[in-house]
Amino acid sequence: MADAVAVIGAGWAGCSAAVELARAGCKVTLFEAARTLGGRARAVEVQGRQLDNGQHILLGAYKESLRLMRAVGIDLRAAMLHLPLQMRYPKGSGGMDFVAPRLPAPLHLALALLRADGLAWADKLSLARFSSTARWMDWRLHNDCSVSELLERYGQTERLIELMWRPLCLAALNTPPERASAQVFLAVLRDSLGAARASSDMLLPRLDLSALFPLAAAALIESKGGTVRxxxxxxxxxxxxGRWRLGDADTFDAVVIATAPPAAASLLEQAGAPGLAASLGHFEYEPITTCYLQYPPATRLALPFYALRDNAASGHWGQFVFDRGQLDATQGGLFSVVISASGAASELGREALAQAVAEQLAQVLGRPELARPDWVQVISEKRATFACTPGLARPANATGLAGLALAGDYTASDYPATIESAVRSGVAAARLLTAIGRKRK
Known part of the structure; x- marks a missing residue:
């Protein structure tokens, strides 16, 4: 296997590749252009506060992410709040209350559906039919289409689409249902609604996103004799x-490019893969906005998080609200509100959007005091994910050049741009290089 390996980019894909390579005995140098590790899932310091650049939910099905977190010494029980699969709206907001009990699959889903409040029998039967059909299809389509087309094809009710399918699609794919890939959406449902009970659990990070994996990954790399720059x-x-030169001096036996597509394309062009570089130019991107609102420390929600009904015409932009104080005791009274595919919301401007979100919370939660937060911060990732559209071509980890691999949540996968797809890609890139190294020896 290669002795000296460079990993360019210390997002979750790059950190995962570097950890796998270091554990395989390679001497790893991890390069990151920013001062903070984690890429598009990292901690940021804002006015003396440590916040995440976006609120995340992981699933119990994120096997590779959880495996690598354990490998770098993260205590998963302490690091994340484990909740059963749920879609719960504030009481009186016109939503629903769907919670999967801790029972073996598929009994947990059947009982959750039976007990769900806010859904008519027609909605429940619609969901049951869809789930049964998707299982029979093994969660696969012969020809990809949009999520909206899929839901129409299988007779999903308008209310179920509004309260379940649309928010799930936005949260998982960060792409509106009318433009989102039905096949990728089915893969997400397979590992949530269609999964074993533990796999469908929702995991809310208690640590900031940099501490959840990237910083521990860096420590492991250095403990194995590697370097983090x-x-x-x-x-x-x-x-x-026969080697790879980075800049003017450093040379390595192998390299993993784990940057965003534009930077990766530039490096691939220089490396001698112009066709692959050109193929990275077709991605379109969607933003995600997280609005943080600070209230007095004793302010709490009844649950750790709620789904919200977004409606642009009513000025309701928030899709989920999280009570950060229930995840981290040092963040009492801090709420985070997530807006996926947030292009239209961002046009309001930060101050107007924050006020609109605060007023939305006050109205739907029936708590007028929430319209007046003590402090607000709006963080938008303009290129948070690629637009996950039907039939989207995504590159493989192999570049066709010896000793050069590609990693990122945009590489070939049945998952959308999530932490898990980034980690899987990093692991695949590392294993590709170590396999080549073993053959050489």
Whole structure:
């Protein structure tokens, strides 16, 4: 296997690749252009506060993410709040209350559906038929289509689409249902509604996203004799007598490119893969906005998080609200509100959007005081994910060049742009290089 390996980019894909390579005995150098590790799922410091650049939910089905967290020493029980699969709206907001009990699958889903409040029998039968049909189809389509087309094809009710399918699609794919890939959506449902009970659990991080994995990954890499270089942008990559040269001096036996597509395309062009570089130019992107609202420390929600009914015409932009104080005792009174595919919401401007979100919470929760937060911060990731559209071509980890692999949540996968798809891609890239190294020896 390769002795010296460079990993360019310390997002979750790059950190995962670096950890796997270090554990396999490679001497790893991890490069990150930013000062903070984690890429698009990281901690940021804002006015002396440590916040995440976006609120995340993981699933129990994220096997590779959980495996690598354990490998770098993260205590999963302490690091995340484990909740059963649920879609719960505030009482009196016109939503529903759907909670899967802790029973073996598929009994947990059947009982959750039977007990669900806010759904008519027609809605429940519609969901049961869809779930049964999707299982029979093994969660696969012969030809991809939009999520909206899929839901119409299988007779899903308008209320079920509004309260269940649309928010799930936005949360998982960060793409509106009318443009989102039905096949990728089915893969997400397979590992949530269609999964074993533990796999369908929803995991809410108690640690900030950098501490949840990237920082521990860096510590493991260094403990194995590797190096982590933050604030070190790699702008040049070229073959050099059977090795790879980064910049003017450093050479490595192998390289993992784990940057976003535009930066990856530039490096691939220099490396001698112009066709692959050009193929990365077709991605479109969707933003995600997280609005943080600070109230007096004793302010709490009845649950750790709620789904919200978003309606642009009513000025209701929030889709989920999280009580951060129930996840981290040092963040009492801090709520985070997530807006996926947030392009239209962002046009309001930060101050207007924060006020609209605060007023939405006050109205739907029946608590007028929430319209007046003590402090607000709006964080938008303009290119949070690629738009997960039907039939989207995604590149493989292999580049066609010896000793050079690609990693990122945008590489070929049945998952959308999630933490798990990034981790899986990083692991696949690392294993590709270590397999090649073993063959050489």
């Amino acid at each position: 933050s604030g070190a942008k790699v702008a040049a990559l070229a073959p050099d007598q």
